[in-house]
Amino acid sequence: MAKLILLWLKCVILYNAVDAVFEDQVGKFDWRQQYVGKVRFSHFDTHVQSSKKVLVATENNVFAALNTRTGELFWRHVDKSGPEGNIDALLHHGQDAILVVGNGRLLRSWDVNVGGLNWEIVLDSGSFQKACLVGQQGTVKNVAVLKKNIISLHYLSNGHQKWIENLPESETVDYQTVYSGGNGEVYALGIVPHSHVVIIAYSTDDGEIIKQISVEAPWLSNIVASCAVIGQGVLICVDSATPSLYMCDLHLNTHDLQMTQIPLQSLGLEVAPDFQPVLVSHQPNSAHQPLSEFFLQLGPDNFLLLQLNNGQIVTLRDFKPALLVSFATTGEKTIAAVMSPKNKTACSINLFSAETGRRLLDTTLIFVMDPNGGKPEKIYIQPFLKKDDSVGYRAMVQTEDHTLTFIQQPGRVMWTREEALSDVVTMEMVDLPLTGTQAELEGEFGKKAAIQDGLMSMVFKRLSSQLILLQAWIAHLWKLFYDARKPRSQVKNEVTIENLSRDEFNLQKMMVMVTASGKLFGIDSKTGSILWRHYLEDVPSNAAFKLMVQRTTAHFPHPPQCTLLIKDQDTGLTTLHVFNPIFGKKSHVTPPALPQPILQSFLLPLMDQDYAKVLLLVDDQYKVSAFPSTKNVLQQLQEMASSIFFYLVDSSQGRLSGYRLRTDLSTEQIWEVVIPMEIQRIVSVKGKRPNEHVHSQGRVMGDRSVLYKYLNPNLLAVVTESTDTHQERSFVGIILIDGVTGRIIHEAVQRKARGPVHVVHSENWVVYEYWSTKSRRNEFSVIELYEGMELYNSTVFSSLDRPHAPQVLQQSYIFPSAISTMEATLTEKGITSRHLLIGLPSGGILSLPKMFLDPRRPEIVSEQSREENLIPYAPELMIRTEWFINYNQSISRVRGIHTSPSGLESTCLVVAYGLDIYQTRVYPSKQFDVLKDDYDYMLISSVLLALFFATMISKRLAEVKLLNRAWR
């Protein structure tokens, strides 16, 4: 028993030995940016005049309130991703926001001020069409939800259903929209395409059908796309074929209702060819009828403000050119905002009175378009009444690249939000370049320089570079002195592209992030500020991206070079985008045109004469092309061809195959492994990271012998899942294959388990996580490979010459949470111990020491295992909040964690991305190579000073004493 207690104590001590964040380190070297995603619906909170909120519902199933002054989040609610959390509609009334979620499955009401849920109810099944607020006698009390076959009315206060009615003839009639003008009736509008429109009026009180009319409209196919309700309940539609407007009054109670045709020509209007005209109407208050003014879009850049006046359509104003229009209401005034292009780089927004079409004075606002961004897509206007009763406004512009820009008159940008960053696909961290002076010094010691120049010029160069250093130092001192005089608040150390330079320990890097929308970003890792952005316009929506660093910043004066591979997943056609990762500019190097679909791409360690690594692309004819493909490269490739191997994975046919390069850049297949598709399918294939270093070749055992690691750089971990998903028969398999020879090193099967499987493959170990269906829990399993007590060939590893199969050790553990993603820390030389960084659904990132996932953890403790510092085996791994590297800065929907070594061996840079982006540093073995940031300089200097004075005084005293003794 006593032994057990001792053991347990030891366990506790070890658990405590792992470091965590200290409270004073908060925000010191970490930052978080929170995003919401591409905005689908947006409303300004208008129920209080001074409200600073704008509500946004996004395509990422996020509902949030943003601060209009700063652009920061007040609160945010992240729903389940996928169609079940999809936000179908956002209605806003007072301090309640009503959301329809999951194709009309749920109706939710949020309290806008607190950010808490008021109520949530489950609606009957059926595909959602439209929802609207229903008012009566000037107050809004209900919300109407129209589905494919039913219409229901709910109370705003508690969500209870007031009534529900089946829609008549819902098999043939396609009900598309619902309208209420605040007069006690709710209209459901349906259509039989190219035949007639069905109008049903329900009583708000009890759901009784007041009337049911059908109107002939053989030209109409879709109400939502081409109709709108204006004025006192007049349905107005536009037809591009005739081209003309059609009107009918919904309130008229006759059964032979007709659509009145108004040819556009009679109004003197013309539709742009091949353009489907669009109507934009506005209902300022759901309890009242809509405006009788509306916009008609006749071409991509042509809008008209029209008015319905006593059954006549009047043109108030013609806007050409105009890009976007929007209505907005403040108090009693309704205004129309029109955005029109000014010149190539700017747009102007003007306000017009909605009733008259007159331009309001002093309402011009200039919106400067980012040349590296997209075109404006939507504008949201927040108008307010000034003291003199004139209208002022702010505008939120959404552009194609998902950016939100909030502008104030006359064009001051208050904030921008790069919502594209909510969907980061892949990223790289690139070292910053040396400064001019640093580069000068580097150049002096370059090989080329030494050969070309004589002795004298070398001396001269030396002196001049010293002079430059001195100059830089003086400039630095001067800046320090200058800044010291200014008040602290004015001193800003803003990072711009111009003053970017590498720091002493290479802790500051450039984060190159690729987003799903096709926008690229360069972010400073220290502050999180976006230094450059570049929007690629012609990126297909289902593209897959692969980012590669071809040339780092180490080869001055050659600029660094990154290549982004953009592959259309349907056709397999690929384009390359070559750019400078520090400045974001497109490179002068023209990438090769790739007419064939690309199957595989990889960087070789070979370099061309300009120090760019060679990228090989394998097309579907198994032909290989190189980029860059200069003569030098091709020559090198021919020499190296016999030792270049690659593999292809065809997960649709369960086939893994290995190829070898021939000297004429064709390929030959050398192995193939087929995994039967009927039983299991390949989920993922993971190799090791090419920039990973392993410092120690083996582990010292308790008896002082060495257990050598099996460090095969060509090893692939192939994860399979069973096609049978029944919980008794499902399994997860892992196969370790040598990528060069195709030899299967090890195979393991986890029975009664299913995915999603997360894998980390590094050094001589593979860690994977799966769901155990039998015990209904998440489990971790670790496989470690060892050569044994002797190393076969200690100088070089060759897959072709490794006769002995490695020893395989495996152990499994219980993990008390689901996980979102997993990655291992990475350091410069691999001396530091490794941690696993685990993204949890709760938003935490757990830093779990690899020590806990060690298959050599003994069940019974012996003297030797204690000597080796092995933790005794315990089935359950713990989650301690002290191990969360992001403390309370939780990160929603973590999709990936990127780790990158820094110049310090102890430090690993970590970026977690998902809906949010979080950057921090971790020290898996604590900071052993620099003074800790809590190092007590005061203490050490005061002790030193005290000792110094003590010696001085005692020396003096001793002298006096000696003198006295001499006198005696």
Added chain:
Amino acid sequence: MWHSERIPLLLAFVQSVLVVGWCFTEMEAGPGAAMSTQTNGDQFKIEGRAIVPGVKTQDWVSTARVLVDGEEHVGFLRTDGSFAVNDVPSGSYVVEVVTPTYRFEPVRVDITSKGKMRARLVNYIKTSEVIRQPYPLQIRSSGPHSYFMKRETWGWTDFLMNPMVMMMVLPLLIIVLLPKVVNTNDPEMRKEMEQSMNMLNPNPELPDVSELMTKLFSGSKGSSKAGSSSKGTRPAAKRRGKHSGPSRAKKLSMQNNCADLDSWDQ
């Protein structure tokens, strides 16, 4: 380690008591197995309430979420702290209330195919073990998360309270301060001081207590061989002290041989 060794034992006992609950789980395996086959089965609702004692709900609900089996199902908290997760098919789930600030214990909720609900403590090691929890769930926060380690700060008090320092400082104080407090000019006092100082010094020749006691008892029985050895002097001196009476002599009895001789001279 130790916990995990002990708890199952205890739990086995609990299980044997809760036979009814045990049967329930056995029954549970049936619908659980059937769950994966019935794709379009009934959907149920997990309800409950989360409480953070002493904190207004408005202050924390906007950052909170209810996660069922990771992010498989998501629910939100109402402004009064209650929650409902809709559209959950039958099965066994771990329900967790997640906020960045407060810690809530997860609860396992079992839903039978008929919609019968039960909540129990989460135990990943003994998954079938049942310790009932109230349903609808009542999840009470066990306090704020502790994310930070305490820094080892250096303070004067830490330094002074160090046992090694205390051991060094206290005798030093006595040496320096005592002569000042006590008047050393008085010869009598000085003598007493000296003696007490001697007392402080551990005497290598001092016999251990047991030996002393045996000697003492044997001496009282009559066989008094006082003065035969250096060790033997002590009881003899003591006895003499008792007879002579003065307190000074009593103190003498505890002294070494030298002091003994001094007293003899007197």
